[in-house]
Amino acid sequence: xxxxxxxxxxxxxxxxxxxxxxxxxxxxxxxxxxxxxxxxxxxxxxxxxxxxxxxxxxxxxxxxxxxxxxxxxxxxxxxxxxxxxxxxxxxxxxxxxxxxxxxxxxxxxxxxxxxxxxxxxxxxxxxxxxxxxxxxxxxxxxxxxxxxxxxxxxxxxxxxxxxxxxxxxxxxxxxxxxxxxxxxxxxxxxxxxxxxxxxxxxxxxxxxxxxxxxxxxxxxxxxxxxxxxxxxxxxxxxxxxxxxxxxxxxxxxxxxxxxxxxxxxxxxxxxxxxxxxxxxxxxxxxxxxxxxxxxxxxxxxxxxxxxxxxxxxxxxxxxxxxxxxxxxxxxxxxxxxxxxxxxxxxxxxxxxxxxxxxxxxxxxxxxxxxxxxxxxxxxxxxxxxxxxxxxxxxxxxxxxxxxx
Amino acid sequence: xxxxxxxxxxxxxxxxxxxxxxxxxxxxxxxxxxxxxxxxxxxxxxxxxxxxxxxxxxxxxxxxxxxxxxxxxxxxxxxxxxxxxxxxxxxxxxxxxxxxxxxxxxxxxxxxxxxxxxxxxxxxxxxxxxxxxxxxxxxxxxxxxxxxxxxxxxxxxxxxxxxxxxxxxxxxxxxxxxxxxxxxxxxxxxxxxxxxxxxxxxxxxxxxxxxxxxxxxxxxxxxxxxxxxxxxxxxxxxxxxxxxxxxxxxxxxxxxxxxxxxxxxxxxxxxxxxxxxxxxxxxxxxxxxxxxxxxxxxxxxxxxxxxxxxxxxxxxxxxxxxxxxxxxxxxxxxxxxxxxxxxxxxxxxxxxxxxxxxxxxxxxxxxxxxxxxxxxxxxxxxxxxxxxxxxxxxxxxx
Amino acid sequence: xxxxxxxxxxxxxxxxxxxxxxxxxxxxxxxxxxxxxxxxxxxxxxxxxxxxxx
Numbered sequence: 001x002x003x004x005x006x007x008x009x010x011x012x013x014x015x016x017x018x019x020x021x022x023x024x025x026x027x028x029x030x031x032x033x034x035x036x037x038x039x040x041x042x043x044x045x046x047x048x049x050x051x052x053x054x055x056x057x058x059x060x061x062x063x064x065x066x067x068x069x070x071x072x073x074x075x076x077x078x079x080x081x082x083x084x085x086x087x088x089x090x091x092x093x094x095x096x097x098x099x100x101x102x103x104x105x106x107x108x109x110x111x112x113x114x115x116x117x118x119x120x121x122x123x124x125x126x127x128x129x130x131x132x133x134x135x136x137x138x139x140x141x142x143x144x145x146x147x148x149x150x151x152x153x154x155x156x157x158x159x160x161x162x163x164x165x166x167x168x169x170x171x172x173x174x175x176x177x178x179x180x181x182x183x184x185x186x187x188x189x190x191x192x193x194x195x196x197x198x199x200x201x202x203x204x205x206x207x208x209x210x211x212x213x214x215x216x217x218x219x220x221x222x223x224x225x226x227x228x229x230x231x232x233x234x235x236x237x238x239x240x241x242x243x244x245x246x247x248x249x250x251x252x253x254x255x256x257x258x259x260x261x262x263x264x265x266x267x268x269x270x271x272x273x274x275x276x277x278x279x280x281x282x283x284x285x286x287x288x289x290x291x292x293x294x295x296x297x298x299x300x301x302x303x304x305x306x307x308x309x310x311x312x313x314x315x316x317x318x319x320x321x322x323x324x325x326x327x328x329x330x331x332x333x334x335x336x337x338x339x340x341x342x343x344x345x346x347x348x349x350x351x352x353x354x355x356x357x358x359x360x361x362x363x364x365x366x367x368x369x370x371x372x373x374x375x376x377x378x379x380x381x382x383x384x385x386x387x388x389x390x391x392x393x394x395x396x397x398x399x400x401x402x403x404x
Numbered sequence: 405x406x407x408x409x410x411x412x413x414x415x416x417x418x419x420x421x422x423x424x425x426x427x428x429x430x431x432x433x434x435x436x437x438x439x440x441x442x443x444x445x446x447x448x449x450x451x452x453x454x455x456x457x458x459x460x461x462x463x464x465x466x467x468x469x470x471x472x473x474x475x476x477x478x479x480x481x482x483x484x485x486x487x488x489x490x491x492x493x494x495x496x497x498x499x500x501x502x503x504x505x506x507x508x509x510x511x512x513x514x515x516x517x518x519x520x521x522x523x524x525x526x527x528x529x530x531x532x533x534x535x536x537x538x539x540x541x542x543x544x545x546x547x548x549x550x551x552x553x554x555x556x557x558x559x560x561x562x563x564x565x566x567x568x569x570x571x572x573x574x575x576x577x578x579x580x581x582x583x584x585x586x587x588x589x590x591x592x593x594x595x596x597x598x599x600x601x602x603x604x605x606x607x608x609x610x611x612x613x614x615x616x617x618x619x620x621x622x623x624x625x626x627x628x629x630x631x632x633x634x635x636x637x638x639x640x641x642x643x644x645x646x647x648x649x650x651x652x653x654x655x656x657x658x659x660x661x662x663x664x665x666x667x668x669x670x671x672x673x674x675x676x677x678x679x680x681x682x683x684x685x686x687x688x689x690x691x692x693x694x695x696x697x698x699x700x701x702x703x704x705x706x707x708x709x710x711x712x713x714x715x716x717x718x719x720x721x722x723x724x725x726x727x728x729x730x731x732x733x734x735x736x737x738x739x740x741x742x743x744x745x746x747x748x749x750x751x752x753x754x755x756x757x758x759x760x761x762x763x764x765x766x767x768x769x770x771x772x773x774x775x776x777x778x779x780x781x782x783x784x785x786x787x788x789x790x791x792x793x794x795x796x797x798x799x800x801x802x
Numbered sequence: 803x804x805x806x807x808x809x810x811x812x813x814x815x816x817x818x819x820x821x822x823x824x825x826x827x828x829x830x831x832x833x834x835x836x837x838x839x840x841x842x843x844x845x846x847x848x849x850x851x852x853x854x855x856x
Contacts, residue, residue, distance in 0.1 A: 006666030017593035023830020
């Protein structure tokens, strides 16, 4: 052999193997047990909503068990569980924590209901709160899910990144309803997208490991309660990221305050926002009478997506809100464009209802001060929204036979 | 990063459990080979598996043939495959483009059509191992006759992705022992401890440092002097913990199976000379370069000017091995020249001997100079030469 | 001889096996903690999610 082969790695001289392996085994059992206990514990005593420092935006990924534990600790068996899912609009950007619209909704609905805000920024209707509601359907059969979406927008039945992990926790954990339509939707998408296929090759073993060791819940609890372990966009440096997440307050500001006037309705965002308002344009053509007609292929595509977005038994209890844009932008549309926009909302409401979901659009009669930007509501708008949603929830409750 | 995936952890658990529980040596041999093949297939895909199958067959056959021409041809084939898959674009860009840009564009287009999107998994490692194997067999050592053992040597999953670069004469006896009987508890315990250490280095140190560097390095110019030195130290610490962590995971996994791999790192930032550094950093690679490039070039046997030249050439190749980019070559040359100076400076007239005496007397001086040299070298490793020089100058207020 | 070696040699010979066993047990517990954390950490996306309101 050539001069001097590389030296082999040396064993640890003091290591007693059987004691080590015993420690390893005991350690894993103890950690698994601790994780199991934590997964059933609500350690968010002041929970109002998932603000950035306790959300995937800052590398904190609330688990399905974590959210279920929050629901269990707050909702009594005699209450109707009202879970608010959806995106940043229902999360309440521009609404300070103490005045978020879901608190107002709780006030209006009263003690027969328990309202929980499980919305996430950038989430879809089938993310976050939707998965929690479905996973808790047996424990809380009297439940209403409130979600939101834009007009003429399809919905995937298995959420959207970066929140899809919650869906997979429910799906591969056997906690969701069997739905042929949804399973078919997932299988077709996976067959079509190699990156998703590769991703699921990771997701499945991770859920097996987690079912035994409950490590996600355990380390979330450590990160929230004791110390962080990894950098995040808002805390990229050591030792800043060691701070436990419970010490970070909800950063949402009051969009009605003059202090933030320069941040709301930013002029540089105007062109982009107007482009979004004109978004439904390509899906419409003008009919013989001058009315706007939605393209049949779009209608069919939307209907088929919505049909499989939620399992059939859950559709009647899923209240869909379609979020209208601020009048600050709408009044810059031409009359034709305004008509088109309104038509897109009317069509969308009808398509959702035809698919079996209670649905309404809000915001047409809101004013500038109700919004902090094109789409997010200030506390004024939030309270108006709560005032519109509360009677819808009560009517749904009656129709579903939840309260006699 | 392959080791930090759930699929790998689940796979490693099943592979190790099977290897341990299977009672027969023959079946255990098959189990290991099948696991290695499955690992390779899963991570490399069909396009990545084909080259290694071909090169394995060529190398195995050439080794058994005992024909010098066959072994040389196999070495050429392996090196050509490495150049094709990993360095084609770089060679076209640096050798052809300056002479004939039009031809370079045509060749690059052809290359893009022929090449897979990524080089075959572990090609840098298995080509070096095949070349080592063929050279040793050519020198008269016994080839590997058992095809299963050869396959295990070629695609041994713990070391395939990021080393260490194995020597077959060390690997085979260890493999045979592991096949004959289950790994003793001490190997399993030490292996698991080393795997844990590797993960701790990677996830608790290297990854946060990477986030820190990615965030602050673009803002380097606006940092205070202390901030610049912190970024500088973070770059040095990151590469050590990342790379040595990966090696620890590989060595630990192998040890759980009862197979010993060579050590790859030995406290490199404790080195007091550049020469010492290269006996502690990526040991398996530096010894390979020494044995199969530096010594065949003549090593240090023809006077110190030739020694410096051979060292520079060997290290330029070492740098290029890390990646198809000029700054890797710059880094390699930097170390080659540094190593040459480290070896040659005591021979300088008048000042050589006194200087060497000072460094010998004051180990701290040697350590500081060495680490400064090595850490500045990392700037060349990660950034283009212009950026690296700019960052280095700012550290010293120049 | 390292400092650790010197300290260990000062201990009575009877104590050393217990110390080795205790250290080994602790090492095992620590490794369990590391593996548990590794399982948590590798499941986290490597790129942060940057929210853009739309």
